[in-house]
Amino acid sequence: MKVFLFLLLVFIFVGLEFDVVQSGTMVTGAVFCDQCKDGQVSMFDYPLSGMKVSMVCSGSDGKMTTVGKDTTNMFGNYGITFDGTPDLSTCFAQISPNSNVDPSNKCGAIPGSPKSVKLMFSMFDMAMYTVDPLISQPAQPMSSCSTPSSPPTSPSPVTLPPPTSSNPPPMGPIVPVTPSAPPKAPAPAFQLPPMIPLPPAPFLRSSACSYDYWMKAEYKCYWRAVKPETSVAEVFGPLAAQKYGSDITLYASLQGKGDPYKTLLRESVTALLNSWNSMRFPYFAPQVLHHFNKALMSDSTSSVLQTALKFRRVNTGSPCKFETCKS
Structure with missing residues (x-):
């Protein structure tokens, strides 16, 4: 909740004080190495840099179109931006096939499942979406991981369609998709690193x-x-x-x-x-x-x-x- 309020204040200040930032939409997320191959982010996992992430949306005709791409930075984060405020309710993010550009990275063997984008807020002709952490797995789990009662099932990689358009989806009102009675996912077991002290x-x-x-x-x-x-x-x-x-x-x-x-x-x-x-x-x-x-x-x-x-x-x-x- 504190993170949300902080981001909310950031956008309010920017929207009120600057003419440089015009209307726009941002989708942010992170990619982690799932060392235990348990399908979730745990205390043993770490962010992956240099991973290519694609954003795919479904059109009115049902066809899937790649509308944006980005590469994770040194903190494992990525950000995909669009002009205006398009409706992204049918979009998802996915680690691109063959995105492991670092041969020393042993965690790029098996990309995980795609994740849907989630609307955080929309105001001042700006919108921000987030994506639950994407995961990539090594060929074998880390030896220090606890052995589950049954072998975990590795997520099947999803093949993304080739880019067919460089334009974002049609403009439309941004309405968060609220699924009926969604099951609550268990809280991740990992602990976030301490926050960087505020500058002067x-x-x-x-x-x-x-x-x-x-x-x-x-x-x-x-x-x-x-x-x-x-x-x-x-x-x-x-x-x-x-x-x-x-x-x-x-x-x-x-x-x-x-x-x-x-x-x-x-x-x-x-x-x-x-x-x-x-x-x-x-x-x-x-x-x-x-x-x-x-x-x-x-x-x-x-x-x-x-x-x-x-x-x-x-x-x-x-x-x-x-x-x-x-x-």
Whole structure:
């Protein structure tokens, strides 16, 4: 309930204060490694990065259409966005076949069942949907898992249809689907990691800081969710690793100049850091990752520059509220 109220406040502030965020819809979720192969998220399971997730919707003719895709970040999260507020009540999310891009990941052998999207809320011409955790399983369960009385049945992988349209489903009113007397699922046995401490004062205020602020030693305490030495590939995913290499760090990327792709990375990293430090920043972290990867996939220098400029505007659109960090 606390998480819901927090997200609700975020959207209220953004809807009231910023013209940058127009009407739109976001679907968020996470992918976990089901090490015990018991079909649920337990204390032994961990989030999977680099997993490709597809969103599929059923049309009025009954045909299934892939309407969106994303790749999980270093925290196992993904976010798929749409313009406007389409009706997503017939849609579900599914781990894409052959999505395991990391050969060292032993947990990509068996993708789990698809999960339906659930409407959290809709207001200010914005909507947010969530998806229950998707799971992927190894070929064999972890040895330390308790042995069930009967062998667990591995979920059958679902083959997604090829993309037939890049457009979201037809516009329509968003009405949450309330099934009749649904059985209550047991609460997951795993415990969430402790919350990251809130950053200093700017978190609750409108604040946006350009890349040069993030490079200064006196503001190092604002690096909370990630560290300067964290690699770009860990945060932005496999496309970034392919384009920029697997060794470049977030701090080094802030020094990128003189090239459209370096500028895109610099401003994207800056926007991501700002999104984690001010709840009133125009973009949420999944949106930054989505627009960044979308620009990389476009193979268009014009699209790359437009996205970099978009982030540059919001990174300098409000005064930077940083205060010198205490030693």
